[in-house]
Amino acid sequence: MSTIVAGDQAPPSGSGPTGRATWHRRVGMLPLAYLVALVAVALTHPVLPAWRWLGMHLLLLGVATNAIVIWSAHFTSAVLRCPPPASRHGDGIRLTVLNLGVAGVLASGVVDQPWIGVVGAGMVFAAVAAHLVWLVARLRAALPARFAVTVHHYLAATGALLVGIPVGAWMLVVDDVSRSRLLLFHAHVNLLGWVTLTVLGTLLTLWPTVLRTRMADGAATAARRGLPVAVAGLTAVSTGVLAWWPLLAVGGLALTATAVLLTAVPAAQAARRKTPASFPSWSITAAAGWLVVALGVDAWTLLSASDPAVAADRFSAVLVPFLIGFVGQVILGALAYLLPVALGGGPALVRERTERLDRHWPQRVATTNAALAVFVLAVPPYVRITTSLLLLAALLQFLVPAVHVLLASRRQP
Known part of the structure; x- marks a missing residue:
């Protein structure tokens, strides 16, 4: 049984204006630019107002949302075997509107002008809604596809974000x-909606591709079974916290964990066949572990809180493993694999880029996860500062070669 290779199944046109490689050279810098901004916030946070809020939204709204919109479109075209687009004009407009909106939301937190953020949120909503329409159109136009469940995950995830944006505004x-x-x-x-559902859908085909092995038997079936469980869990969690029924919310988290487990079983079978041995594979593996930790901490936080205000105050304990451990590591791992392949140029260039992004990967993965494990414990402030610097150093070890790879690809003929 073969699996879809994220980069290889798309049409190999990279020289024209709508070619895959040309497109990813143009848009590949977007998530990296927000990561650079995140580093800048980390270095200057003592003088920044609301720096925690700013850093969180740089990661989720800037890095993650751009990465999801760009790569979910890529995977949708791959799994549905869509023909190459005649034009990227619509894609470019969606990304432009999205990032103007993101800039507005981020600016509102810095200058304390809420209505700038509301306008920005409206633009983000419009761009994501347009992305949803694009996904639906591709799914309806495509012939029946074995891995269409990936696109179904994207539809559910996008719908969740469209619910979450107005609440944030x-x-x-x-x-x-x-x-x-x-x-x-x-x-x-x-x-749990926008990020986790997207990741669960994408890993169906991405994970065995990263391992360079075949997909485990039953992986697609597990994904189809896991999606309604994950959606039911998300519905229960969101209803439970909004109505403040903690037991319902925790039951929803249990359903989410069940969906993760359903996806993890075939992933583990693939890993037994081909042991992870690269930065992308180990970064994604570590991210999965931190997702389970975050769900457990979340359940404890909700059950132990006497009211919603206490739960909200304690939610930072959930955000650290979720944002850094899960979201951060899964994005870096995915980009480390996808960028070298999608930028084109032939096998030699792909190997060279991959080796550059894999350099010192055992040290980077170990440093990140050991520092994060210490950070989430009740440790003195100076220990937290030290671990924060280690996390920042590990991020720079990815970011510097990633930017170099992208800039070098732009100089290719």
């Missing part, structure tokens, strides 16, 4: 007794 201008519940709702819908 509302919180920018309204501060009342419902804020704690809205914050918990907004965070869970975006993290």
Whole structure:
């Protein structure tokens, strides 16, 4: 049984204006630019207002949302075997509107002008809605495809974000007794919906490709079974935190963990066949572990809180393993594999780029996860500062070669 190779199944045209390689040379810098901004925030945070909020939204709204919109379109075309587009004009408009909106949301937190953020959120909503329409159109036009369940994950994830964006915009201008519940709702819908559903759908084909092995038998079936479980879990969690029924919310988290397990079983079978031995494979593996940790911490936080305000105050304990451990590592791992392949240029160039992004990978993965494990514990402030610097150093070890690879590809004929 063969699997779809993320880069190789798309049409090999890279020289024309709509070619895959040309397109990824143009848009590949977007997530990396937000990572650079995140590094800048980390280095200057003592003088920045609301730096935690800014850093969180740089990662989720800047890095993750751009990466998801770009690569979910790529995977949709691959799994549905869509013909190459005649024009990337619509894609470019969507990404332009998206990033103008992201800039507005981020600026509102810096200059404390909520209505700038509301306008920005509206632009993000419009871009994501257009992305949803694009996904639906591709799915309807395609012939039946074995891995169409990946696109179904993307549809559910995009729908979740379209629910979460208005709530976030509302919180920018309204501060009342419902804020704690809205914050918990907004965070869970975006993290468990937009990010987690996308990752679960993408790993169906990406994971065996990263390992360079065949897909485990039953992987597609597991994904089809896991999607309704994950959606049911998301619905229960979001309803539970909004109505403040903690037991319902925790039951939803249990369903989410079940969906993750359904996906993880065939992934583990593929890993037994071909042991992970690269930065992408180990970064994604570590991310999966931190997702389980984050779900467990989330359940404890909700069960132990006496009211929504206490749960919202404690939610930072969930954000660290979720944002850094899961979201950060899965994005870096995926980009480390996808960028060298999607930029084209032939096998030799792909190997060269991959080796550059893999350099010192055992040290980088070990440093990141050991530092994060210490950071989440109750340790003195100076230990947290040290571990934060180690995490920042590991990020730079990815970011510097990734930017170099992208800039070098732009100089190719």
